[in-house]
Amino acid sequence: MPSSVLYRPPPECGSFAEFHGLAAHRSLTEISPAAPADALAALGFALAWLKAADAGELIVISAPEFANAELGAAYAPGFLQFGLDLERLLWVRARTQKDALWSIEQSLRTPHTIALCLITPGAKPLSLVATRRLLLAAETHATRCVLLRLDQAGASAAWTRWSVRGASSQGVDRELGPPRFAVRVTRNRAGATGQNWLLEWNAHEHAFAERALDGAVAGAVGDRSVAPRQRRVS
Amino acid sequence: MATDRLLRANAASAERPLALYAKAGNAFALTAVDARAEAGGLRVGMALADARAMLPHAQMQEADEAADAALLEHIAAWCEQFSPCIVLDPPNGIFLDIDGCAHLFGGEAALLSTALQKLKAQSFCVRGAIAPNPGAAWALARFGQTPIVEPHALLQALAELPIAALRLAPEAEALLKRLGLQRIGQIAQAPRAPFAARAGQQAMRRLDCVMGRTREALSPRRPPPPVFALRRLIEPIVTLDAILIVTADLCADLCARLDQTGDGVRLLRLHLFGFNREVRSVELGFSHPERAPATLLRLWRERLAAVAENFDAEAGFEAMRLDAAEIAQIVLRPTDLAPQAGRDRQAEARLIDTLSVRLGAENVVRLAPCEAHAPERASSWRATLAAPAHSCSPATAPADNVMRRPLTLFARAQPIEVLAETPDGPPLRFRWRRVAHDVARAEGPERIAPNWLRAPHARARDYYRVEDREGRRFWLYREGLYDEETPPLWFLHGLFA
Numbered sequence: 001m002p003s004s005v006l007y008r009p010p011p012e013c014g015s016f017a018e019f020h021g022l023a024a025h026r027s028l029t030e031i032s033p034a035a036p037a038d039a040l041a042a043l044g045f046a047l048a049w050l051k052a053a054d055a056g057e058l059i060v061i062s063a064p065e066f067a068n069a070e071l072g073a074a075y076a077p078g079f080l081q082f083g084l085d086l087e088r089l090l091w092v093r094a095r096t097q098k099d100a101l102w103s104i105e106q107s108l109r110t111p112h113t114i115a116l117c118l119i120t121p122g123a124k125p126l127s128l129v130a131t132r133r134l135l136l137a138a139e140t141h142a143t144r145c146v147l148l149r150l151d152q153a154g155a156s157a158a159w160t161r162w163s164v165r166g167a168s169s170q171g172v173d174r175e176l177g178p179p180r181f182a183v184r185v186t187r188n189r190a191g192a193t194g195q196n197w198l199l200e201w202n203a204h205e206h207a208f209a210e211r212a213l214d215g216a217v218a219g220a221v222g223d224r225s226v227a228p229r230q231r232r233v234s
Numbered sequence: 235m236a237t238d239r240l241l242r243a244n245a246a247s248a249e250r251p252l253a254l255y256a257k258a259g260n261a262f263a264l265t266a267v268d269a270r271a272e273a274g275g276l277r278v279g280m281a282l283a284d285a286r287a288m289l290p291h292a293q294m295q296e297a298d299e300a301a302d303a304a305l306l307e308h309i310a311a312w313c314e315q316f317s318p319c320i321v322l323d324p325p326n327g328i329f330l331d332i333d334g335c336a337h338l339f340g341g342e343a344a345l346l347s348t349a350l351q352k353l354k355a356q357s358f359c360v361r362g363a364i365a366p367n368p369g370a371a372w373a374l375a376r377f378g379q380t381p382i383v384e385p386h387a388l389l390q391a392l393a394e395l396p397i398a399a400l401r402l403a404p405e406a407e408a409l410l411k412r413l414g415l416q417r418i419g420q421i422a423q424a425p426r427a428p429f430a431a432r433a434g435q436q437a438m439r440r441l442d443c444v445m446g447r448t449r450e451a452l453s454p455r456r457p458p459p460p461v462f463a464l465r466r467l468i469e470p471i472v473t474l475d476a477i478l479i480v481t482a483d484l485c486a487d488l489c490a491r492l493d494q495t496g497d498g499v500r501l502l503r504l505h506l507f508g509f510n511r512e513v514r515s516v517e518l519g520f521s522h523p524e525r526a527p528a529t530l531l532r533l534w535r536e537r538l539a540a541v542a543e544n545f546d547a548e549a550g551f552e553a554m555r556l557d558a559a560e561i562a563q564i565v566l567r568p569t570d571l572a573p574q575a576g577r578d579r580q581a582e583a584r585l586i587d588t589l590s591v592r593l594g595a596e597n598v599v600r601l602a603p604c605e606a607h608a609p610e611r612a613s614s615w616r617a618t619l620a621a622p623a624h625s626c627s628p629a630t631a632p633a634d635n636v637m638r639r640p641l642t643l644f645a646r647a648q649p650i651e652v653l654a655e656t657p658d659g660p661p662l663r664f665r666w667r668r669v670a671h672d673v674a675r676a677e678g679p680e681r682i683a684p685n686w687l688r689a690p691h692a693r694a695r696d697y698y699r700v701e702d703r704e705g706r707r708f709w710l711y712r713e714g715l716y717d718e719e720t721p722p723l724w725f726l727h728g729l730f731a
Contacts (some may be wrong), residue, residue, distance in 0.1 A: 201731075
């Protein structure tokens with residue numbers, strides 16, 4: 001095996017950049033953890049998704065308060081390091097899931113908004129009607145919505161659904177690397193499903209870098225520099 | 235008023251004369267007498283022993299100043315349905331500034347008789363007067379015969395009143411009496427310099443106030459709102475729909491007034507005056523000055539729906555007042571015909587208002603970093619309504635994209651069981667929420683010493699960033715060192731993405 005390889009994904013899978021370029025403009029996206037313990041990875045991927053998709057809009061995050069006991073409360077230094085602009089972030093602490101959904105619907109009616117709603121497991125699962133309401137509000141006002149489904153996601157009006165798992169860092173000497181996510185498209189109203197990608201979040205450039213599933217590198221996604229960037233791994 | 239309070243509370247018999255006393259110097263003196271006791275010859279300021287001798291069958295009770303002050307405050311709150319500017323005049327007086335309010339009641343006479351009737355109906359012994367200045371109103375209410383005096387008749391009305399109506403200091407009053415001056419009319423046109431030299435500057439000032447020659451400074455109970463609208467209702471209303479209809483009228487009134495000055499409202503206060511003397515107040519804040527009646531009403535509908543169950547309007551409301559407690563100039567900005575990528579600030583402000591009304595302003599927040607050493611104090615929530623978006627430092631993502639601080643932090647660090655390689659080393663395996671995690675990677679320690687001023691006995695913490703075999707990342711710390719007496723404890727403080 002040569003000391004460095006340039007990984008190319010199989011053609012039927014497509015690159016994450018292409019897929020993400022289309023999916024990021026969809027009005028309703030769902031992100032769910034692959035296992036309950038991956039909730040934080042899913043939250044991280046959702047935040048990264050917002051950041052990679054936004055164009056200077058207002059970011060509204062609405063979470064039922066009891067989610068704090070499970071996940072912990074949002075932490076400003078961590079959010080800053082993750083690349084989020086806190087001045088553009090509006091946080092809604094809702095008492096109930098219903099209040100959270102209502103606040104998200106109100107936000108979607110505000111132009112230039114991108115909204116994230118945490119859906120926690122509850123007695124009453126989120127209905128198809130509720131998701132359709134959000135979809136309609138977002139499509140009518142040209143806004144975008146991401147649902148972080150910590151519950152068992154059933155029928156939904158979302159365009160795409162992503163299953164997210166935390167991925168181990170690669171690197172020498174027991175060091176932790178950038179945030180990594182193993183994502184899988186589990187639902188796609190406008191195309192194929194089942195694609196797997198291994199992504200690394202570049203908080204500095206607000207872009208996902210796609211890694212080969214075996215650990216090699218496949219080039220940065222959403223790279224805004226002029227020269228094409230290709231990183232090599234020894 | 236103090237005797238009325240006891241009679242209302244059935245703490246005294248209504249059959250016999252009633253007088254209250256308090257300790258003045260070394261003796262007990264009367265502080266309040268009711269009408270029967272007054273007819274029997276008792277006067278305020280009389281010694282208790284003398285009073286007992288004069289009317290042996292009268293009931294004497296010790297005065298309770300705190301309860302009297304509370305009652306006065308309560309009555310003042312009720313009086314707010316007549317005017318927003320109320321001045322307390324202890325022990326038993328209340329001033330109402332009725333400038334611009336009288337027309338709502340059908341004239342000054344109607345306002346006065348409504349107020350007095352309602353207080354009398356609650357078995358208060360009450361007197362009132364309307365005059366061009368507070369001093370004259372005070373004098374007429376206590377000593378006068380004509381309840382309403384127009385400015386041109388002021389001198390005539392005051393001339394017959396005794397010197398006591400001037401609210402003078404006791405020495406000055408005694409001096410004037412010694413000089414044979416009994417009525418205000420006798421000193422009204424006195425030469426200024428000799429009068430001031432004899433009776434004192436204070437007496438001169440009081441006289442000037444009563445005559446309307448200078449203005450008297452009064453401090454209102456609450457700062458009066460710059461703009462307000464008021465409605466009295468013929469029949470008490472109970473239902474939310476009825477309240478909303480009246481609120482719509484009030485909003486239209488208020489906005490019409492704000493229109494004249496080009497101002498918008500930032501904080502509204504709606505007072506609902508209950509039939510049972512209870513006053514309810516509801517506040518509504520805005521993130522930017524607002525003047526459209528439709529917008530105000532939409533937000534009131536949300537706000538009132540949220541608090542309606544707490545209204546307890548058993549007897550209904552008989553009056554409502556809408557105060558613009560804070561107003562600000564509305565700055566019109568030109569429409570941006572070629573907007574930059576981005577944000578619609580006005581729409582955002584409207585969104586914040588809508589969310590705050592339903593969920594509470596404290597729940598619509600911005601995340602803000604704090605300059606603090608302790609990790610749990612480095613993050614805070616700021617209410618968006620109170621403080622507009624402040625410009626915090628731009629996002630500081632590390633160049634190597636490795637997160638040093640977790641995305642979420644637990645309010646209370648969670649205790650965990652840890653197996654470490656070496657006593658001082660990073661953890662090898664830990665158990666959190668009954669699940670064991672094998673640590674694959676760990677970085678640290680990062681020592682964070684406690685604040686010696688705030689928590690001098692707290693132990694230093696060694697933080698580790700660890701990743702388990704599944705790729706999940708945690709922020710753990712060890713509190714204390716192994717060479718201390720108590721063994722160190724391990725906690726999980728936050729989670730990384």
